[in-house]
Amino acid sequence: MTRLSDLPPAQAKRLAEIECPKFETTPFVAGPPLSQRKIAIVSSAGLFRRGSEPFRGRDTDYRVVPGDIAWEDLLTSHISVNFDRTGLQEDWNVAFPLDRMKELAAEGVIGGLAGTHYSFMGAADPVGMEPHARELAGRLKQEEVDSVLLTPV
Amino acid sequence: MSALGHYLEEEGLATVAISLIRPQTENTRPPRALWVPFELGRPFGPPSDPAFQRRVLLTALRLLERTDGPVLLEDFPDDDPRWQLDPNWLPPSIPGGAGEGSGEALASGLTAEVVALRGAHQRWVEQYRRTTVGVSGLEIAAAADYVAAWLRGTSPESPREGYSAPLLLRFAVDDLKAYALEAAAAGSAKPASRQLGDWLWNETATGAALHALRAALLNAEDQRLRLIAENFIVPGTRVRATG
Numbered sequence: 001m002t003r004l005s006d007l008p009p010a011q012a013k014r015l016a017e018i019e020c021p022k023f024e025t026t027p028f029v030a031g032p033p034l035s036q037r038k039i040a041i042v043s044s045a046g047l048f049r050r051g052s053e054p055f056r057g058r059d060t061d062y063r064v065v066p067g068d069i070a071w072e073d074l075l076t077s078h079i080s081v082n083f084d085r086t087g088l089q090e091d092w093n094v095a096f097p098l099d100r101m102k103e104l105a106a107e108g109v110i111g112g113l114a115g116t117h118y119s120f121m122g123a124a125d126p127v128g129m130e131p132h133a134r135e136l137a138g139r140l141k142q143e144e145v146d147s148v149l150l151t152p153v
Numbered sequence: 154m155s156a157l158g159h160y161l162e163e164e165g166l167a168t169v170a171i172s173l174i175r176p177q178t179e180n181t182r183p184p185r186a187l188w189v190p191f192e193l194g195r196p197f198g199p200p201s202d203p204a205f206q207r208r209v210l211l212t213a214l215r216l217l218e219r220t221d222g223p224v225l226l227e228d229f230p231d232d233d234p235r236w237q238l239d240p241n242w243l244p245p246s247i248p249g250g251a252g253e254g255s256g257e258a259l260a261s262g263l264t265a266e267v268v269a270l271r272g273a274h275q276r277w278v279e280q281y282r283r284t285t286v287g288v289s290g291l292e293i294a295a296a297a298d299y300v301a302a303w304l305r306g307t308s309p310e311s312p313r314e315g316y317s318a319p320l321l322l323r324f325a326v327d328d329l330k331a332y333a334l335e336a337a338a339a340g341s342a343k344p345a346s347r348q349l350g351d352w353l354w355n356e357t358a359t360g361a362a363l364h365a366l367r368a369a370l371l372n373a374e375d376q377r378l379r380l381i382a383e384n385f386i387v388p389g390t391r392v393r394a395t396g
Contacts, residue, residue: 026223027162028184034214044154050287056320072283077324081388084194084346086334089285091200100203100210126156133157137164147217148161150170151196152154
């Protein structure tokens with residue numbers, strides 16, 4: 001329920017310096033204007049469909065979120081208790097902006113919205129997430145997605 | 154999140170990330186990111202404010218069209234208007250005398266409060282037509298009973314096949330918090346998260362029970378329970394100094 005600057009100093013420092021792999025390269029994929037792109041949302045909010053398998057801990061794989069999911073069917077089992085949940089309880093769009101993306105697609109601001117979206121659990125080890133992320137990339141390309149909105153929590 | 158950006162971009166997908174923790178993003182250098190000055194948990198800012206959310210989203214998506222990277226890291230200029238306290242918000246009525254004291258008092262306080270909040274939670278569900286309660290897969294009364302059993306000092310078996318007792322405890326705690334916070338936010342006022350948090354952690358039997366559960370399990374023999382107690386019951390900003 002807090003901004004980073006309001007956390008106890010030790011906790012803020014831990015979050016700011018959280019261990020992440022060092023990347024030697026900086027890939028940068030060019031593309032057409034937004035109006036010609038097909039975009040998927042990939043969240044790290046630990047989202048899963050009600051009644052399906054939750055994230056149990058620091059699981060490194062991902063869950064599928066259908067583009068036509070009813071808000072009532074979306075849940076999170078993100079392991080952290082240190083982020084605000086009252087915002088997403090009222091309106092999932094604060095963390096997973098599916099309605100906003102649908103509006104942009106309907107208006108032609110973006111070329112298209114993927115039919116399926118995905119969620120990891122952001123507190124998982126990035127090294128363990130890598131094979132799942134690379135497998136997901138293949139899946140996204142099969143769905144003719146060219147661009148991804150990455151949303152944390 | 155930043156690591157995902159690297160992996161997906163290496164595979165040929167263009168990515169843009171929202172960043173809530175700027176120093177982390179500066180370290181990991183994802184291809185494109187928009188830092189936002191909002192609370193952790195709401196990367197698109199205020200709930201029920203489509204126009205504001207859209208501005209954040211479009212600012213991020215426009216980074217996909219830039220050709221002057223890598224690395225692009227921009228800042229969103231505006232604060233979340235829902236950060237402001239709402240003086241018109243009133244917490245729901247609860248039995249009160251929120252249990253300090255024995256495990257039994259805390260346990261009964263918790264289960265009684267869950268019953269007392271039922272009407273307010275029902276109003277929430279009617280207002281927003283959803284709930285985020287349900288991670289444990291238990292009815293809320295059963296989730297309260299399960300946590301109450303731990304407060305009474307017993308080590309109950311998991312009521313759900315395929316889920317260990319500690320895991321289900323963590324999920325039941327998540328459900329109890331979501332239930333109370335949703336119940337407290339029903340109505341036309343728009344409380345800031347810290348108003349709701351102050352109420353939950355300082356005024357309610359649920360909060361008292363969870364503070365006590367944390368304290369009790371910090372000394373548990375089972376390492377999984379100690380880990381849950383240390384990290385996954387009470388937010389870091391709400392932990393009370395003990396002893």
